[in-house]
Amino acid sequence: MLKDKFISEILARRGELVGKKVRVCGWVHRVRDLGRIKFLVVRDRTGTIQAVLKKGETPDKAMAAAEDLRLESVVCVDGVLREAPTKEGVEVKVESLRVLNTPVEPLPLEVEGSEKALLATRLRYRWIDLRNPRVTAIFIFKAWVAKVFRDYYESQGFIEIFTPKIVAAGTESGAEVFPVLYFDKTVYLAQSPQFYKQFAVIGGLERVFEIGPVFRAEPHHTTRHLNEYHSLDIELGFIESHEDVMNYVEGFMVSLAKRIDEEPARRALETFNAEPPRIPASGIPRIKIREAYEILREVYGKEIPEGEDLDSEAEKLMGKYARENYDSDFVFIVEYPWKVRPFYTMRKDEEPQWTRSFDLLYRGLEVVTGGQREHRYNKLLENIKDKGLNPEDFEFYLDFFKHGAPPHGGAGMGLERIVMQTLGLGNIREARLLPRDTERVTP
RNA sequence: GCCGCGGUAGUAUAGCCUGGACUAGUAUGCGGGCCUGUCAAGCCCGUGACCCGGGUUCAAAUCCCGGCCGCGGCGCCA
Numbered sequence A: 001m002l003k004d005k006f007i008s009e010i011l012a013r014r015g016e017l018v019g020k021k022v023r024v025c026g027w028v029h030r031v032r033d034l035g036r037i038k039f040l041v042v043r044d045r046t047g048t049i050q051a052v053l054k055k056g057e058t059p060d061k062a063m064a065a066a067e068d069l070r071l072e073s074v075v076c077v078d079g080v081l082r083e084a085p086t087k088e089g090v091e092v093k094v095e096s097l098r099v100l101n102t103p104v105e106p107l108p109l110e111v112e113g114s115e116k117a118l119l120a121t122r123l124r125y126r127w128i129d130l131r132n133p134r135v136t137a138i139f140i141f142k143a144w145v146a147k148v149f150r151d152y153y154e155s156q157g158f159i160e161i162f163t164p165k166i167v168a169a170g171t172e173s174g175a176e177v178f179p180v181l182y183f184d185k186t187v188y189l190a191q192s193p194q195f196y197k198q199f200a201v202i203g204g205l206e207r208v209f210e211i212g213p214v215f216r217a218e219p220h221h222t223t224r225h226l227n228e229y230h231s232l233d234i235e236l237g238f239i240e241s242h243e244d245v246m247n248y249v250e251g252f253m254v255s256l257a258k259r260i261d262e263e264p265a266r267r268a269l270e271t272f273n274a275e276p277p278r279i280p281a282s283g284i285p286r287i288k289i290r291e292a293y294e295i296l297r298e299v300y301g302k303e304i305p306e307g308e309d310l311d312s313e314a315e316k317l318m319g320k321y322a323r324e325n326y327d328s329d330f331v332f333i334v335e336y337p338w339k340v341r342p343f344y345t346m347r348k349d350e351e352p353q354w355t356r357s358f359d360l361l362y363r364g365l366e367v368v369t370g371g372q373r374e375h376r377y378n379k380l381l382e383n384i385k386d387k388g389l390n391p392e393d394f395e396f397y398l399d400f401f402k403h404g405a406p407p408h409g410g411a412g413m414g415l416e417r418i419v420m421q422t423l424g425l426g427n428i429r430e431a432r433l434l435p436r437d438t439e440r441v442t443p
Numbered sequence B: 001g002c003c004g005c006g007g008u009a010g011u012a013u014a015g016c017c018u019g020g021a022c023u024a025g026u027a028u029g030c031g032g033g034c035c036u037g038u039c040a041a042g043c044c045c046g047u048g049a050c051c052c053g054g055g056u057u058c059a060a061a062u063c064c065c066g067g068c069c070g071c072g073g074c075g076c077c078a
Helices: A007-012 A060-067 A119-124 A133-155 A194-205 A242-258 A263-271 A289-300 A312-326 A377-386 A391-402 A415-423
Strands: A021-033 A037-044 A047-054 A074-083 A090-101 A179-182 A185-189 A207-215 A228-237 A286-288 A330-334 A357-362 A365-372 A408-414
Touching: A007 A021, A007 A037, A007 A047, A021 A047, A021 A090, A037 A074, A047 A060, A060 A090, A133 A207, A133 A228, A133 A242, A133 A263, A133 A415, A194 A207, A194 A228, A194 A391, A194 A408, A228 A242, A228 A415, A242 A330, A242 A357, A242 A365, A242 A408, A263 A415, A286 A289, A289 A312, A289 A330, A312 A330, A312 A357, A312 A365, A357 A408, A357 A415, A365 A415, A377 A391, A408 A415
Parallel strands: A047 A090, A286 A330
Antiparallel strands: A021 A037, A021 A074, A037 A047, A074 A090, A179 A185, A207 A228, A228 A408, A330 A357, A357 A365, A365 A408
16 A cells, blocks of 8 residues: 555644654645745645655755646655644655656646536536545535444344345336336336335345435436435334334434534534534424424415425425424424325325325425335225226235235435535535436536 | 526636627636745736627627527425
């Protein structure tokens, strides 16, 4: 390995490393050339550190190598760490400078302050944009959210699964799918792992989760939709109702909120000046959609017809309501109308126009959808017909329910949306390394 | 899918409404120079742009039409 330590590690251990030789490998973030003395700021994923070269003190070979440096040159610097009046309190007195690569063209985007460029430009040159510490922080945070997800569900007895993304069935929750040529057949990119996570529960794994890509062929033009995103999915058996599913969703959100002071998260929140997610001690409020209609009408003068879904304005208002009345950044909206939910949703026995389902709003944006699934074969068949769908199209799925399907339910959570809402990003594309939208398929 | 707004150097912008002194301004980057403690270093010099096509006009960055691209709102969803 050329590199033995991240810059953050050198800085964290500066006490013991001062006076010793260190090696810093990274990108040239800035060059301040004062003639007989040159300062290089070297950056890696974890931070920046200053290296200094002085004519007469630094070996000529290193001085010569420094002449050809440009911004974003890739370097390894060897030298002695010493105390200095820099932001970090230390600097590297250069003894040798190795230039591993030099940009062959001027930079189309400046790393520092790249977020000031148009998002389109940043995405076009994402490999440069990504070097901006503010951008790096988003993806380190995203990885941390996924880790907390994995940690939490593993601790609750869930098994991680990996389901097919190439599927035969068409639409299952209303979202449009992308067709794919698969040998001599047309198949589709999975718009959710829905059927297969249920399959895994029915197959006896009982509690499962998956972190995987999903594909939506909707021509969105918004700041909160992607055509490809990562879904955090869970599914669990032996539940009494959708309340059990909500408890597990809530458990994850509480875990996120509790662990938010861990290093990568703390730094990201600080970078974006974001408030930690707020969940009251009493838990996330759960409001039936029937009550939400009333709240919207009476408190905000917003009319949503009974039995209709909340529109995005209504979701924003309910988010505001939860914040002001429950001191909560989250709110569950519960028991959605059957008419706006997919066929596999379990209806309430006594009130079949309502379902055992929920959405979770986070700062006024839907980030989770879930509920109890219909596990009784005959009821499932009825529901398919009631939705005007053809049972033959779902034969492979229906078969799962013929040989012992326990009562079960689950939820799907939008990873990028959780990241966006936590950090207060203006556009979900910022939370995706290489977003796919209606026009963008490169890089 | 419907609707709205936009496209000026590598990047980000001013100018457009009210066509002409625009030789298209500014910042930053980039190239060169000066400088031995800078830290978004500074100072000096230089470089570089009106999306494409058509139209109106004596005259178009500016007005009109079409195309392409970008951004956003709604819808749908995570």
